[in-house]
Amino acid sequence: MNNKNLFWFNTVTLVLICSLFITGCWDQKELQDRAFIMTVGIDVADEGLGATGSPPYEVSVQVLKLAAGASEKQSAQEAKTYVLSGRGESIFEIIRQLYSNSSKALWFEHLQAIIISRKAIEKKGLKPVLDFFIRDSETRWKIKLFTTQNKVRQFLEYQPPTGEAGGIFLDELIDQYTRNPEIAGRLLDLGYINLLLDTKKEVFMPQISMQKKKIQITGADVYRGNTYLGHYDEYSIKGQKFIIGGVESAIIAVPYPPGTDTIMALEIFKIVSKLEPHVNEDEIYFTLDIFIRGNVGEKQITREVIDLDDSKQIIAFEEAINNEIKTNIMYGLNQSRRIGADFLQFSDKLRAHYPETWARLKEKWSNIYPTIPLYVRVESHVRHRGEHL
């Protein structure tokens, strides 16, 4: 063996021997040896004060229970997950304390949802609560956030009827926002909320509540910084979605013929909305133009035959839809104004279109905002009537 070959032989041997010693890389942990946390619930204790003068955290984690072997079918009744919880001042510390209850290391890689009680946000502030999750390298920014008025632990113990893990249930529940315009879900994950926090905007978090032992999304809570501003109900979320988008394939049901108690519904296929600020000397107003195209989705009319081939009938139906949408938008706007949140981003629009006016009004914006008029014009078109004789 000449010198060159010897050199390579030695090098390769050295590398191979060295590699034997680094087999214990920190994240070398087999999949089945990791305990996947599906949901984290953050609450504050009812009584007792921590060292900082505020009540201590009560953190619960929902851990996935692995079925023992794929060949043995798990019974449907058996829970997919179990809950561990601890109490303390630091969320990270509590998570580490939970290791005394778990035979496997806890991993946040597949965390699906974080539920934070309204009380915890009010006592601790949203940013400190989320700090650990933003810092930690394992958590993804697509994790869904929820808030609730109830105690958090019950949501983690909830066993979905579908048999899936609770965290996956929550994750997929909020994704239904594309079908149901009353669910606030678009752009409300950990990353986006973090962005809103950083830009000091109002934060909008979907609220869940436990009703008749079932999890339900009930509107959304609005926070600014650490303060709770108020609550949007489902109807106002729908109203706001007409402006910010996300109502494609929504159903709008209106009494038809107008004034009766029979119902006809429109299924929206396309919606274009345009919110524009206008400044006329000292007068500021906003206009909102909405264009909607859709089909007749349902007709709950038995008493009289309505001939939808008659264009007058269609025009009347479109008129009823326009009025309903206008009402809905104004309802949402009023609720938004009542709690003092500017989620429709009037301020951004004004700043973008009229920077000088914005500079003048910036200081007293919160007083002016509720008084700015919004003129709404809705134009809806029914494309297909879907009638058969």
Place this chain on the structure above:
Amino acid sequence: MNNSNIKKISASMPIANINSANSNLKNLRVLLQQSEDINVDIHKLISRLRNMPVPAKTNMYFQRSLVQNRKILSVIFADCADLRLREFNLAGRRALLIYIDGLTDTKMLERTILAKALCSQEQVISEKKIAKIIEQILTPSAYTIAIKIAAAVQQIMMGNALIVVDGFRQTVVVDSAEYVKRGIEESKSENIVRGAHDGFNETLRDNIVLIRRRTKDTNLKVKIVDIGQRSQTSVAVVYVDNLAQSDLVEEVLRKLAAINIDRLVLSYNIQEYITPRPWPLFPTIQGTERPDVVVAGLYEGRVAIIMDNTPWALIVPYTYNTAMQSVDDYAMQVPVASAVRMIRHFAVLVTVYLPALYISIVSFNPGMLPTALAIYIAELRARAPFPTAVEAFIMVVILEVFQEAIVRLPNRMVIAASVVGGLVIGTTVAQAGLVNPLLVVVISGTAIASYAMTSYNFAMGLRLARFIIIIIASVLGLYGVILGTLVLLVYMCSLESFGQSFMGGFLQVDTLADWRDSLVRLSIKNNPLRPKIYGAQDETRIGGYRDGKQND
């Protein structure tokens, strides 16, 4: 037994004689040693004597006397039971016909030599030149004159007959080689659906004919060299004179001439000699049993090396791009062929990376999996007794052993082995919980991907690369896979085949024009260029093609 006859040695030999007995024994040992040395010397002498008549490169000539010549030849061919000698009269002189039984067409010899010679008994020709005698009496279709013994002996060993005539230093070599050989059959290792079905056989002459028959181009040149001091195997270098770069041909001939070995058995022997790397992971020389592949290669400006006694022709240079091409690609609709080509490239990645990715994702980075899949795998592995890496190793080793067994087994046993392997590995091992079913899917997917390669040797290289990547992956996870990829890529880019980069034509910037027959295949009409990487003297296939336009 009469016990009284038995006496102690000491009784017959006085004690004083023990010393002399010892010295006698010593002398005897010395004598034995010396006789052994003499024995070795005698053997050396015998072997030297054997080699005497025709030392490889010396010039020794035939004598005028037939008796002398016969003596010389009988020394050379001592202990060659298959040598046939036949004395006869030719034009009033004694003559000797020499050939090797089985290598020679004896019927032809009877008809054209013996019958003619014996029928013209009375005719006595006093010619000075042997050629005249042959031309007047005998009727062989082709003959040559040999005066050197070494050359004549080589001709005999090739199957030709030698005629030695008394009174002449010249001997006559009659072309009469005919021996048992395999017919032209379909290639055993490179099956194709649509295309020519004739494959090379073990006869150099037939193989060259198969190439010649495919093109009537006189620029197609064949140079034959003999390699191997003992075996003197004929090796043909085939190239197209006005396409292949002359320095490439020179380089091939030079490397062949430098081969210093006593025998060649496989064409791979040549391959190992002319490959610059002693430890190549991937082949840098193409091996094929198909004449159409050779002809296509020749018209890309490459050089073929065909060895006698093997159906495997070698073509140089060889690149990754060529390794991905199959004859069938050119006999398919263009879009289908392109899709197949891409699948083959994808199969390379699967062959090398699939098990490594599985190991690293399952045991290092499960966060990369979709949650549902992560839960599924975790549940499959909930009671797994081994870590993923060990599990994968077991499976890969079983797979390799199984493949090796199938290749070695006689055809009838293969079916039995397949059933045993399929049932045992596929079903029972998974049912026993030793390995999880997903891993079985991963490993079998890898195996099947490796079968999609057109070159067996290239696939074997990939299989070894897979092992290396698996080891790195089980130590360092995805980080290791990336490191391994870099090393593998650097290695593949550093490979050279007769001056051309192995990855050239695929990754090399100045040969990007070869994309037309790389990841996709354009129709032959739309691809007028020869592969740039091989640097053929004439770049275009279509006459008058310049800058993408066809002019008259």
